[in-house]
Every structure is written in C-alpha cells, then in structure tokens.
Amino acid sequence: MARPRYVVLCLALLLAGPPTTRAVAPEDPVQAEQARFLMGTLATAAAWAGTAGQADAAASAALDEVARLEGILSTWNPESELSRLNRCLQAGMEMAVSPDLARVLAEALGFAAESGGAFDPTVLPLVELWGFRKDGTVTAPSDSMVQATLNQLGYERVTLVTESAVVRCDGGGVRLDFGGIAKGYALDRAAQVMEECGAVAGRLDLGGEILVFGVEAAANVGIVDPGGSEDPLGTIRLDGAAIATSGQYERFREDGNSRWGHILDPRTGYPSRNLMSVTVVADGALLADAAATACFVLGLEEGLAFLEGLPRCEGLIVHPDEQGRPAISFTSGLR
Numbered sequence: 001m002a003r004p005r006y007v008v009l010c011l012a013l014l015l016a017g018p019p020t021t022r023a024v025a026p027e028d029p030v031q032a033e034q035a036r037f038l039m040g041t042l043a044t045a046a047a048w049a050g051t052a053g054q055a056d057a058a059a060s061a062a063l064d065e066v067a068r069l070e071g072i073l074s075t076w077n078p079e080s081e082l083s084r085l086n087r088c089l090q091a092g093m094e095m096a097v098s099p100d101l102a103r104v105l106a107e108a109l110g111f112a113a114e115s116g117g118a119f120d121p122t123v124l125p126l127v128e129l130w131g132f133r134k135d136g137t138v139t140a141p142s143d144s145m146v147q148a149t150l151n152q153l154g155y156e157r158v159t160l161v162t163e164s165a166v167v168r169c170d171g172g173g174v175r176l177d178f179g180g181i182a183k184g185y186a187l188d189r190a191a192q193v194m195e196e197c198g199a200v201a202g203r204l205d206l207g208g209e210i211l212v213f214g215v216e217a218a219a220n221v222g223i224v225d226p227g228g229s230e231d232p233l234g235t236i237r238l239d240g241a242a243i244a245t246s247g248q249y250e251r252f253r254e255d256g257n258s259r260w261g262h263i264l265d266p267r268t269g270y271p272s273r274n275l276m277s278v279t280v281v282a283d284g285a286l287l288a289d290a291a292a293t294a295c296f297v298l299g300l301e302e303g304l305a306f307l308e309g310l311p312r313c314e315g316l317i318v319h320p321d322e323q324g325r326p327a328i329s330f331t332s333g334l335r
Helices: 052-073 081-090 099-114 124-129 143-150 182-196 285-298 300-308
Strands: 009-014 030-038 041-049 158-161 166-169 201-206 209-213 219-222 234-239 242-247 252-255 258-261 277-282 313-320 326-330
Touching (some): 030 052, 041 052, 052 201, 081 099, 081 166, 099 158, 124 143, 182 201, 209 285, 234 242, 242 285, 277 285, 285 300
Parallel strands (some): 009 234
Antiparallel strands (some): 041 201, 219 234, 252 258
C-alpha cells in the first residue's frame, strides 16, 4: 500500500522570553562551533560574539557545563550524584543534594503532579525491567514482573525539603531517572553560561533537542517524520525558544515479532503506544523536554489539553487516524 503523503506545515512560533542581561551586540558578530559526545549523544554548541576567541570560549564553556551536569544527573555513571542518591533512597536513607539536582528534582516532581503521573522521575526500575539499560536481545517481561516493578515506583513517595535540599522517600526502594528532563535542563544552563561568556547569540543541539537565543542563531527546524521518511513533516521557525521531540521510532527493543519503545507509561508499566511522536516548542528547553514526554504518555486528547494548560508552550502531535494512517494535531498557538 502506498505510504500516505503528509501536508507540509510551515509553523512560525516566536516564544522570546523576558529580556535578560546580555552583552551589547557587536555590529558583525563572529561565529564559532564545537561538538562533543555528551549525555549519550552528540552535543553541538554554536556561539556568536564580538571576536572569534570570545565565541570559541563561549561554545566551549557551554559544552563544559553540559559535561558537568552529566556528572551530576547521569544514571549510567555509578559515581554521579544521582547514582549516589539512588543508593541512599533504595536503602531508605536521606541525602542532601546539590542545587542543580534539587532544581531538576523539584521540576520533575512538579511535572509528575501536573500530568497525573504520566511523567514520573521514579521510573528507573521500569526502564531496567524492559531492558533499555542492556545490550543485545531482551525478552519482554511478564505481566507479573511488570506489576511487581510498579510497586517500586511512585513520585508521591519522594520528598524534597527545599530549605535544606534534603531528599528522602517514604519506605525506601525508590530510584530516580531524569531521562525526560535532564537534557532540557542542561541546554538551559548551557545557554546561560554561553551568555555569561559574552555570546550575543547561541544555538545548542543535544541529540535533536535544540535551544536558540539571539537574532543570529534563529533557524528553521525540521519536524522529524516518525514514519521513517527523510523528508520532514514541516518546519518551525525557532527564535528565542527551545524544541524537543518524543517518539518511539529511534530507541526501541524487539522480541520476535514484537517491538516496544523506550517511552514507558509509569501508570501501567508498559510502553506507550497511543501516539507516533510529540514535538513541543517552549521558551525553555526543560519545559519542552518534560512536556513532550508527558504528552506522549498522556495520548492525543489528554496530551493536547495538558499542553494547552502550560504557559508559553505549544505542541504538535503525530498520531494514527481511525484507519491507522498518520494524522497531525496541534495546539491553538501553532499557526
């Protein structure tokens, strides 16, 4: 059967945030770009500043910041701060954490509450159960294994004491994973560092999650076709904003004739299969990152309502229609 053709949408969305303290823009800023492998993906930083040396230093400092945060927020590094916190929580102990970890946890718990648990930072045991932290072939878990693992989840069990930045959990056994929010936070912090180094514009890309600020960095960003076509579904003009996409088309596991994606529904314990992809544009990368994940799990109607309720945030959802063909829905602010 012939593959259905998409109508290409040209979506212009300007979400410039409130003015920040920035260096006076030179008449003809110079660009410098650097790239490194960070947070499990290719990270690129392009900076515009008055001199080539200043731009290069700003790009390097931005990637240094992402690397620093990886050492705090990674669950892959057993010596990271998050890994140490998880060992404490699993043993029923509390731990004082850094300002960065406290900020990300506070945001994650907020999104968990707003999404009714569709976004849940305690999902790590479920991620491990489905084999997304292993190489090679993995057999899908049984229903009883899934139900047993769900007993280890629950964002409501986690408490962050804001005055002392102490984290504790009710009953122990909980372990945190910031996979749906850490890259967004890293992009926001990297942009701030870039500006502090004198950059008047910057474009940061962390595995397809993109943040831009400044006139020179504005760009047209293609929306990935989750059906596999090399042609984008459309483009969004990104100007003073961030964009993130969630979908099951890149990271998945296969077991015989079955395939399951890496975005898991913490409420059911199973991979979310209602949507094909969700793209969110917001005035911050953390917001775009977490909102895309939550919306993907919530599904079409609840997801659209969730996005509509978030300030300075818009989204586009690719989903199957009644005949199983791809269809596109978007929030009222995209036009």
